[in-house]
Amino acid sequence: MKTFLLSNNLNKLMLIPCFIFGLSTLAQTNETEGIEFSITKTIHDPDIVWxxxxxxxxxxxxxxxxxxxxxxxxxxxxxxxxxxxxxxxxxxxxxxxxxxxxxxxxxxxxxxxxxxxxxxxxxxxxxxxxxxxxxxxxxxxxxxxxxxxxxxxxxxxx
Structure with missing residues (x-):
């Protein structure tokens, strides 16, 4: 019984890094794919090309x-x-x-x-x-x- 509890708790502990890794992978994917960024411009911005x-x-x-x-x-x-x-x-x-x-x-x-x-x-x-x-x-x-x-x-x- 103790072996089962120990291995069950160990399995749960191992799931935490997998869950965190999965979330970080999703976050990185969202930052680089399909995200449209906001922009602001004025008529005086030096990077504007007329x-x-x-x-x-x-x-x-x-x-x-x-x-x-x-x-x-x-x-x-x-x-x-x-x-x-x-x-x-x-x-x-x-x-x-x-x-x-x-x-x-x-x-x-x-x-x-x-x-x-x-x-x-x-x-x-x-x-x-x-x-x-x-x-x-x-x-x-x-x-x-x-x-x-x-x-x-x-x-x-x-």
Whole structure:
């Protein structure tokens, strides 16, 4: 009987390291597989790379914050130099925007122009022509979130 109790207790003691090892293996697996990490960025972060915008947006640049231009759910900063006009264009995706800096005049087709100031939220419907102009109060930096992959189609007004 004593032998059974001793071996039973010994078996229980041996299970503890196995249990701890198993948990640590799971924890290491969770840290390296399938975990998406949070991010924070400001327009002044030194590791941000500003890329030139398409040629029909002269004086503009952008940086991807999260996602991929060719895939859904894209977040990016869009920078416009002061006194720069953004030509009339459309996107296949709706845009959700917050102006981070500057003053930006935005006009959607059939609507009156609106002046966005830093901290202003704006929503732009998909496929609705619009134009913008960064006014003379410093660079305009816009946070933009798109549901669908990025596109910008200039509209010729002849």
């Amino acid at each position: 890329n030139p915008a398409p040629d029909f947006f002269p004086g503009c640049s952008f940086t991807i914050l999260h996602g991929d231009l060719a895939k859904p759910n894209l977040d990016f900063f869009f920078k416009i130099e002061p006194n720069t006009e953004i030509i009339n264009h459309t996107h296949n995706s709706a845009e959700r925007m917050i102006l981070i800096s500057g003053e930006l005049e935005v006009q959607y087709e059939g609507e009156k122009p609106q002046i966005l100031k830093a901290g202003t939220y704006a929503y732009g419907p998909a496929n609705k022509p619009h134009r913008a102009k960064c006014l003379n109060s410093g660079q305009c930096v816009l946070f933009v979130a798109m549901i669908d992959p990025f596109d910008a189609v200039p509209i010729d007004k002849k």
